[in-house]
Amino acid sequence: MSIKTSMIDVQTNVELKSLNTLSLNSVASHYVQIDHKDALLDALSYASDNKLNVMILSGGSNMLLPESINALVVHMNIQGIEYVAEDESTHTLRVGAGQSWHDFVLWTTAHQFYGLQNLALIPGLVGASPVQNIGAYGVEVGEFIRLVEAYDRKEKCFSQILAADCKFAYRDSIFKQDPTRYIITHVMFKLLKQPELKINYGDLRAAMGNELTAENLEKQVIQIRQSKLPDPKQYPNAGSFFKNPIIQAAAYEKLSIQFPSLPHYDQGNGTVKIAAGWLIDQAGWKGNRLGQVGMFEKQALVLVNYAQANLNDVQATYRAVQQDVVQKFSVLLEPEPVLFNSAGLIQSHSI
Numbered sequence: 001m002s003i004k005t006s007m008i009d010v011q012t013n014v015e016l017k018s019l020n021t022l023s024l025n026s027v028a029s030h031y032v033q034i035d036h037k038d039a040l041l042d043a044l045s046y047a048s049d050n051k052l053n054v055m056i057l058s059g060g061s062n063m064l065l066p067e068s069i070n071a072l073v074v075h076m077n078i079q080g081i082e083y084v085a086e087d088e089s090t091h092t093l094r095v096g097a098g099q100s101w102h103d104f105v106l107w108t109t110a111h112q113f114y115g116l117q118n119l120a121l122i123p124g125l126v127g128a129s130p131v132q133n134i135g136a137y138g139v140e141v142g143e144f145i146r147l148v149e150a151y152d153r154k155e156k157c158f159s160q161i162l163a164a165d166c167k168f169a170y171r172d173s174i175f176k177q178d179p180t181r182y183i184i185t186h187v188m189f190k191l192l193k194q195p196e197l198k199i200n201y202g203d204l205r206a207a208m209g210n211e212l213t214a215e216n217l218e219k220q221v222i223q224i225r226q227s228k229l230p231d232p233k234q235y236p237n238a239g240s241f242f243k244n245p246i247i248q249a250a251a252y253e254k255l256s257i258q259f260p261s262l263p264h265y266d267q268g269n270g271t272v273k274i275a276a277g278w279l280i281d282q283a284g285w286k287g288n289r290l291g292q293v294g295m296f297e298k299q300a301l302v303l304v305n306y307a308q309a310n311l312n313d314v315q316a317t318y319r320a321v322q323q324d325v326v327q328k329f330s331v332l333l334e335p336e337p338v339l340f341n342s343a344g345l346i347q348s349h350s351i
């Protein structure tokens, strides 16, 4: 069924399987796609008139969905890349939340706007990029954001949040901390006129060879990702399933006596980030499955739905991984994707 108002077209009983990259079976009682900022207000009124919770859906690449959701699923699909301004060293662009992230990165490189090349091939949409401050190969998106435009559900108005107020940190921001407050409509990026290549991460420098250009950097990042990370179309997944744990330096020292080859990155503030992929691998889970859900054979940090799994199957696998890692290393891995309940609300991952 479809309920049309002047600006929006609300559909009922909509299958979300193709809209989440883990391909979990999930049906939304109500669903609306939003192509313009103004339509968002209509959708919010519709939800409030019909006493429905609102659940925001972006690219679905970082979500764990239950089999049925009784809520208004608001699918943010605002398109467009606008050139806003320039100064001596940067270009400012305003991009719709529904724009594909990877296509946007390719577009910036083609137009010689620099900074985002390390973030090529990350799944998802532009509007979700600030939420968990997506990062890869030594770059986090927050470094290149000028401001985020969002509807503020607390103040009931559209607002602009400067990057300095977004509290960007490792896979974190105010949008992640306070998920029911803001609905992101656009992101304003500040990109460099001259490339400043960041190629110190892992084997990136070697992969670059002598061609030290932003174009080659993007190409190499794409190649490295394709060699390790499964394509969600072939192996449904949500990228890194767990965060790399950040532990106290003293706890790391203790672990390193028993496990000297544990990959680690000193955070410079008395804490150390350790590689979750290595922990999972050493706990015997690389390429291992429980039922139809397992950890990928080329990168143990990525959980894959190998068949027709539902949320319970995913939970059984990741909890088994957590338990084995705790047993071996006394470290509790925190899942990265956001878990939703059947009322469309965010839930904690507690075991």
Ligand code: EPU
Residues within 6 Å of the ligand: 135, 136, 137, 138, 201, 202, 238, 239, 240, 241, 242, 243, 244, 263, 275, 276, 277, 278, 281, 286, 298, 299, 300, 301
């Ligand atoms: N490792 C193993 N076995 C594995 C996987 C990794 O021993 O199965 C070891 C690697 O050899 C390496 C270390 O663990 O020494 C770290 O692995 P890698 O460099 O591949 O990166 P990662 O920590 O596993 C993080 C991000 C990725 C991002 C890459 C590159 C997180 C949670 N993940 O992965 O982000 O692409 O670095 O920057 O921070 C994502 O968030 O979805 C994502 C893919």
